[in-house]
Amino acid sequence: MLRVSRLSLAIGTYSLFMKEQKNNPALKGLPVAKRGQATAKLYRELSVTEREELAKRAKAAPSATRKKSVPKTKGKEKVTGGGGKRKASEYTEFVKSNISKYSNLPQRERMTAVAKLWKQQKQMRK
Template sequence: MHWRSVPRRCRLRNAPRRPKQPRRVGRNPKRALTKYAQFVKANLPKYSQLPNRERLAAVAKLWKQQQQQQQQQQRQRQQPQKKRV
C-alpha cells in the first residue's frame, strides 16, 4: 500500500518516532571564517547605535568601499608606468 493512500492521521500515529538529533550550536569549528565574516565581526561595534538592519547595511557599504579602493590600487600597480624622456 502506498503511503499516500493512507489518511494522514493514521500515517502520523503509526509512524515510528525517533528522537530528534540535537542541533549543532555555533559554526563548524573546522571551517575558518571568511574574510567578509571577519570584517563584519570586527566592524559591528562601530555602528552599535544603529538598529540591526541599518548596522549590517552600513558594514556592507564599508566593505564595498574598501574592496573598490583595493581594486583601484591593484589596477594602478598593474598599469605600466610611462617614463618621460
C-alpha cells in the first residue's frame, strides 16, 4: 500500500557536490562509472571546513518539490462516424456466405478452405 509523505525533498551534501563537479574538466572524458568513482574520491578528500561549507550550501539550496498534475481540460472531442457499425468488407460477406459449406471440417481447416476459395474467385475475376 502506498502512503503519501510530506517530507521535503532536500538535496544532500554529496548530491550538491556531484552537481558542482558536473563541469569539472578533469572528469569530462571519463565514462559514467569512472566519473562516479573519481567524484567520490574527490569528495572524500575534502577538508572538514569545505564539507561544512558544502553542507550549508546544501541546506540553503531550494528543495525539490513534486509537480502537481494539471487537470485535463476537455477540448474538442473528435467526431467519429456516428458510432454505428461499419460496413462489412467483401471478404467478410464471402466468409459468412461460404463457411457453412465446410461445416464438417475443424475451424482452422474450414477457414483455410474458405480463404483458398476466395483466392480462386479473386483470380477468376481478373
